[in-house]
Amino acid sequence: MTVPRLRLAHLPTPLWHNSTLDELVGAEVWVKRDDMTAGAAAGNKIRKLEYLLADAQQDGATVLLTCGGIQSNHARATATLGRTLGLRSVLFLRCDDPNAPQRRSGNLMLDELLQAELRLISPEEYRNRQSVMAEAALELASDETPYIIPEGGSNGRGALGYVSAMAEVRAQLDLGLGPGPDGFDAVVSACGSGGTTAGLALGAAREAIAPRVIAMAVCDTSTYFQETIERILGEACALRQELRESADIDVYDAYKGPRYAVPSPEQVDFIREVAAKTGLITDPVYSGKALYGLSQLPADDKPQRVLFIHTGGLPGLLATPELMGFA
Numbered sequence: 001m002t003v004p005r006l007r008l009a010h011l012p013t014p015l016w017h018n019s020t021l022d023e024l025v026g027a028e029v030w031v032k033r034d035d036m037t038a039g040a041a042a043g044n045k046i047r048k049l050e051y052l053l054a055d056a057q058q059d060g061a062t063v064l065l066t067c068g069g070i071q072s073n074h075a076r077a078t079a080t081l082g083r084t085l086g087l088r089s090v091l092f093l094r095c096d097d098p099n100a101p102q103r104r105s106g107n108l109m110l111d112e113l114l115q116a117e118l119r120l121i122s123p124e125e126y127r128n129r130q131s132v133m134a135e136a137a138l139e140l141a142s143d144e145t146p147y148i149i150p151e152g153g154s155n156g157r158g159a160l161g162y163v164s165a166m167a168e169v170r171a172q173l174d175l176g177l178g179p180g181p182d183g184f185d186a187v188v189s190a191c192g193s194g195g196t197t198a199g200l201a202l203g204a205a206r207e208a209i210a211p212r213v214i215a216m217a218v219c220d221t222s223t224y225f226q227e228t229i230e231r232i233l234g235e236a237c238a239l240r241q242e243l244r245e246s247a248d249i250d251v252y253d254a255y256k257g258p259r260y261a262v263p264s265p266e267q268v269d270f271i272r273e274v275a276a277k278t279g280l281i282t283d284p285v286y287s288g289k290a291l292y293g294l295s296q297l298p299a300d301d302k303p304q305r306v307l308f309i310h311t312g313g314l315p316g317l318l319a320t321p322e323l324m325g326f327a
């Protein structure tokens, strides 16, 4: 049985190459522009949501529940696509002080525009996000049909979005839109909840895109992500029997900067230099840290020809000028 999928993203996204970027990174970099998957719903989450929301519709869902940080791109994408399908969203957003006023900017402003229901929760509550959402779903179930989407849309079903993305890249390579049919030494992306990496690893093997997938962790540890990604791989393979092989997965946690959503001065300088010299805008939470990490890999570990997944993140960047050193 084929896994249901909705067509929500503007695909295929471009494969973008810029020789100045190659010099800044120290490798041949082909950027998969998944920052262009949509308008307000753009970024990597829409590919996962094509599968997750198809499942929600099959279940007859009327309300979506999901979670993330206060500037969650995933929560914003869910709220946006939910509205296009006639569904409301309840968003559980982590913030240090749930009672303090939060500036409605970036993703949070879009969440408000979409009239998503915002439930701000503390970091402690967020640790139990699964049970917090399960309890809320139970309450809503008296007069609505809730559908819970895990953090980042990262389960086996969501990961199928990045298996499909690798089939899309295969078609682009065969059409001569990339470096050639042989593919890449590695696929590189930011890693925040693991679903993108899991899908990339399965899709890269299946479509002969690359033998190696590099995940640049922006939070947690590489041990945590190895386990998480392993679980998601298992779930995805259970949904689609033909998926068996995975590319090698390397998770690096040395390039996440001071902590989640806080970049180092070196990362900020790199993001600014890439923007000013190439026109490529990356963000200080995910894509900029991942690209910086790639640039910093030691020569004996650095892949020469890279497919870099630009996962989006523009609304968060626009909401946090202070992170970029602007007053």
Ligand SMILES: *Cc1c(COP(=O)(O)O)cnc(C)c1O
Binding pocket: 043, 044, 045, 073, 074, 152, 154, 190, 191, 192, 193, 194, 195, 196, 197, 286, 287, 311, 312, 313
């Ligand atoms: C969510 C997100 C990621 C991380 O993807 P995961 O599948 O959660 O690991 C990377 N970049 C951006 C911009 C994101 O919003």
